[in-house]
Amino acid sequence: MRIDLHAHSNVSDGTQPPAALVAAASAARLDIVALTDHDSTAGWAQALSAARELGVGLVPGMEISCKTPEGISVHLLSYLHDPAHPGLLEEITKSKDARLTRAERMVERLAEDYPLNWDDVSAHVAPGATVGRPHIADALVAAGIAADRNEAFASILTSHSRYFVSHYAPDPVLAVQLVRAAGGVPVFAHPVASSRGRVVAPHIFHDMIDAGLLGLEVDHRDNPPEGREWLRALAREEGLMVTGSSDYHGAGKPNLLGENTTAQDVLERIIATATGAKAFLP
Template sequence: MKIDLHAHSNVSDGTQKPAMLVAAAAAARLDVMALTDHDSTAGWAGALAAARSLEIGLVPGMEISCKTDRGVSVHLLCYLHDPAHPGLLEEITKAKDARLTRAERMVERLAEDYPLNWDDVSAHVAPGATVGRPHIADALVAAGIVSDRNEAFANILTSHSRYFVSHYAPDPVLAVELVRAAGGVPVFAHPMASARGRVAAPETFHDMIDAGLLGLEVDHRDNSPEGRTWLRALALQEGLLVTGSSDYHGAGKPNLLGENTTTPEMLERIIAAGTGSRPYLP
């Protein structure tokens, strides 16, 4: 089986509608995929309908943006949680609202130097989608200011830029606790992606494990080889799930569906641990 457990639709920062994403996964000969939009489950219904039509397995999920008390960004994948769980939903809504406010403030700063306004950005945001910097990047590309998202993030939208504005994100330990309370399976996304910025300290990993973390996304293009070795050792030591995935965003990133995969045995463990919602497996 070919299983990819990390992909985004235009409900967050991907470029394809959920149904189109599922069709792309089927065309890439995936047997099972997971939809993991940032801080949103709004794409689940459309993805499920397409999965049933195309007879491809679908694991409903989400990616939660977190931040440690030292300001280190941590992304937490969660699978098979209850999307209506009050505690998790309240925290996700808070983070999603903060993303919108942050984006508006960044556009205000950008408008001082570039021919860009909020209407330009909102044109790239699907109805109800979680707004993020990639949407601002798409507007910059459309305006001819940069050539692609990568150039936008390398310069104008980097966290070191004067246009950057931070936003609220839950502590990763709290996020793990809420995902478990919602019957979900929490997996630390691309934990050793040092090219993206600072990575979490070892104590953060152990605090998250103590809170109920169940897995590590080891095989991801942004994890360094040394980082993957360290992660596998930690997973073995702590009895954690090990996953691999593409982090596909359509045309938004060069990542390809199925470029890294998860074993059937690990998928079985995820399904056994998740009690908040069910996967579709034809």
């Protein structure tokens, strides 16, 4: 089976509606895809409807943006959690609200130097979507200020830019605890992706494992080969699941559906462990 457990729709920073994402998964000959929008489960219903129609398996999930006390970004994938769990819902709502405020402040700063306003950014945000820097990047591209998202992030939207504004994100240990409390399966996304910025020290991995972390996303284009070897060794030592995924964003990134995949027995273990939501398996 071809299983891709990390993909985004326009409910967060992907470029396709959830149904179109499932259709793309079908066209890529995936048997199963996971919808893992940032801090949102709003696309689950549409994706499930398309999955039933097209005969594609669907694992409902979410990617939670976290931050360590040292300010290092950590992304946590949550599979098959209860989307109505009060503790988890409260935390991701807090994050979504902070992202919106942060985006508005960044656009205010950008408007001092570029012909850009909030309406320009809003035009690229789907109803109910989690607002993020990619939407600002899309507005910059549409205005002819940047050639594409990559150029926008490499210059204007980098964390070192004067336009950058930080936002609230939960500690990854807390996020792991909340996902487990919601009956979900937490997996550390692209854990050693040094090309994205600083990566966490080994003690953070162990703190997350002690809190209930169950897996590591090892096969991801942003994890370097030596990092993947270290992750596999850690997974063996701690009895963690190993996943592989594309981190697909439609036209927003070059990542292709199915470029990395997860073994069937790992998915079976995820499904057997989760108690919050159900996967759709045609």
